[in-house]
Amino acid sequence: MIRVQTEDFDIGAEIGKMTAGNSEIGGLASFVGLVRDYAGDEKISSMTLEHYPGMTEKQLSRLEAEARERWDLQDVLIIHRYGTLNPGDRIVLVVTASAHREASLESCQFLIDWLKTKAPFWKLEDRESGAQWVESRSEDSVAADKWVRVTDA
Amino acid sequence: MQVLYFGWVRARIGISKEELSPPPEVTTVASLIDWLKGRGDGYATAFEDSTSLRVAVNQEIAQLDAEITDGDEVAVFPPMTGG
Numbered sequence: 001m002i003r004v005q006t007e008d009f010d011i012g013a014e015i016g017k018m019t020a021g022n023s024e025i026g027g028l029a030s031f032v033g034l035v036r037d038y039a040g041d042e043k044i045s046s047m048t049l050e051h052y053p054g055m056t057e058k059q060l061s062r063l064e065a066e067a068r069e070r071w072d073l074q075d076v077l078i079i080h081r082y083g084t085l086n087p088g089d090r091i092v093l094v095v096t097a098s099a100h101r102e103a104s105l106e107s108c109q110f111l112i113d114w115l116k117t118k119a120p121f122w123k124l125e126d127r128e129s130g131a132q133w134v135e136s137r138s139e140d141s142v143a144a145d146k147w148v149r150v151t152d153a
Numbered sequence: 154m155q156v157l158y159f160g161w162v163r164a165r166i167g168i169s170k171e172e173l174s175p176p177p178e179v180t181t182v183a184s185l186i187d188w189l190k191g192r193g194d195g196y197a198t199a200f201e202d203s204t205s206l207r208v209a210v211n212q213e214i215a216q217l218d219a220e221i222t223d224g225d226e227v228a229v230f231p232p233m234t235g236g
Contacts, residue, residue, distance in 0.1 A: 054212050116234070
């Protein structure tokens, strides 16, 4: 399941809903992304996330489908927030559930790596020196590329 | 044709979307961008460096040489920074 929202989310409640009534789940992995209060050596007072409504939902659904195709998963949850967030606020939640740990751990990392470069979000940081768009990082492209399968190329 | 802008592309142009009727020679995203550059300084600045632009056609990631027609939804934006 995917959700794109301005509201915060409750990690415990989300995991509880996922596992309730599904005792085939033997383990789950989660990743929570948070707003940092610095960029380089500058303080950040807030971050505003903009996204492409319509395309965002399509891309996140596609990522979920790709994870389910590659791993044997019991469930997948991706929640991505947009709007203005403060340092410490939660931005994104990825939870993957499987019978055995490898599938959930690997697919969770896969999803967050691909979200970085394939989910249409853009971040504007409110820094001491003024507003600054967050640039894509080459490390993120490298992390995303390591999941590309030879057959996809 | 509906054209959308996001991130610093939107900020430089000053609007997030517009309905456009480009001339017939505009057949690809690249030619649309070239045509838009002539519409004002904001566009010229936003589209200065085409290597830093990413595009989508009808909400699917596309390349600059992708063909476009009248009813398409075309979006131009910086590299995505999700997560």
